[in-house]
Amino acid sequence: MHSMIAEDLLNQMIPPLKVSDPASKAAKWLEEFHVGQLPVLENRQYRGLITEADLLDYENSDVPLTSVPFGFADVHVQHDQHFYNIMELAIQNKLQLVPVLDERREYMGVVTVGDTLAAFGQMPIAVGQGGIVVLSMAERDYSLTQISRYVEENNAKILSAHVAQDEHDPYKIRLTLKLNTPDLSRIVATLERFGYVITAQFSGAGEISAGEQDRFDALLKYLSL
Numbered sequence: 001m002h003s004m005i006a007e008d009l010l011n012q013m014i015p016p017l018k019v020s021d022p023a024s025k026a027a028k029w030l031e032e033f034h035v036g037q038l039p040v041l042e043n044r045q046y047r048g049l050i051t052e053a054d055l056l057d058y059e060n061s062d063v064p065l066t067s068v069p070f071g072f073a074d075v076h077v078q079h080d081q082h083f084y085n086i087m088e089l090a091i092q093n094k095l096q097l098v099p100v101l102d103e104r105r106e107y108m109g110v111v112t113v114g115d116t117l118a119a120f121g122q123m124p125i126a127v128g129q130g131g132i133v134v135l136s137m138a139e140r141d142y143s144l145t146q147i148s149r150y151v152e153e154n155n156a157k158i159l160s161a162h163v164a165q166d167e168h169d170p171y172k173i174r175l176t177l178k179l180n181t182p183d184l185s186r187i188v189a190t191l192e193r194f195g196y197v198i199t200a201q202f203s204g205a206g207e208i209s210a211g212e213q214d215r216f217d218a219l220l221k222y223l224s225l
Contacts, residue, residue, distance in 0.1 A: 006086060006100045007079040009116065010109035014097065016041045017050060019066045023058035026050050026065060034165040035112075037072070039099045040065055044106040046099050048073040076101050079108055087116050114166065114174055130159065131182045134200040135175045135191065136166050142173055150190050156181045174199070 016039040017026050029038055030052055037049040049072035050065060058068055076099040077085050086098045090113050097110040135147075148158050159178045166172035179187065184201050192198060 004083050005079070006077050006081050006083065006098075006111055007108065009083060009086070009111040010100060011097070011112050011115055012109065014038070014110050014112070016107060016110075017065060018042070019047060020064050022062045022064060023055055023068050024060050024062060026068075027052075027055045027059040030055070032170070034170045036096050039097075039107065039110060040070065041107050046073075046076055046101055046105070046107045049075065049095070049099070075099070077111075078103070083111070083116050086111050087113075090116065114164070131179045131184045132200075132202040133177045133179065133184060133188065133191070133198060135177070136169075136172055136197045136199050137175065138171060139173050141195070142175065144175075147175070147177070147191070147196075150194060151177070151179065151187055154186045154190055156183075156187055 014033055014035060015029070017029065019040055019042045021040075026038060026040075030036070030050075037051050040047045040050050048070050050068065050070045054068055054070045072093065072095075075089055075093055075095070077089060079100055079102050089095070089098050095113075097112045099110050100108045102108050142163070144158075144161060151158055157180045159180055161178070162176045164174045164176075166174045181187075188198050188201060
């Protein structure tokens with residue numbers, strides 16, 4: 001999976017805005033899609049990301065986005081760049097998503113941090129003596145106390161946890177757990193038996209380069225794990 005590139009990870013659920021769209025539409029879409037940023041296009045050309053902070057004075061305004069100052073015009077990746085580049089840009093700019101452009105610099109879509117995290121789950125990563133499990137669930141099913149009990153029944157402990165909105169489904173959350181054991185098979189089996197969906201796991205297996213470990217450590221820091 002080391003060859004996975006940006007165009008393999010495009011998220012089709014998050015739409016772009018147009019510079020002619022009113023600010024009120026941007027504010028509504030940010031809320032509806034549970035994201036902190038959305039790409040803005042002029043024709044097919046990427047112009048930047050609009051954020052909640054940009055819209056503080058325009059939430060109910062019909063003023064077009066051309067009249068609203070927004071940034072991140074230079075924050076994007078090419079379609080054939082490695083997903084490490086996506087992660088690095090997201091971390092450096094504190095973003096939930098990164099726009100992807102083609103060879104003509106036209107907009108193709110976005111890749112979210114959640115999609116990048118899932119891509120990491122498909123390759124071996126050394127995580128010291130621990131392991132990491134990423135779960136997706138309905139908000140009503142979230143109970144860290146209950147999940148901790150299932151983990152502890154398998155002689156393990158949760159060292160830290162991070163909850164985020166699931167970018168693929170506004171009614172679900174993504175829970176990332178850092179555990180004190182690299183042996184995840186029984187824990188994953190237990191969680192799945194009780195209906196939890198495991199979207200990624202890192203068991204600490206395999207040899208990786210120092211650069212790969214640095215990037216992975218940066219991702220964990222981004223997730224506050």
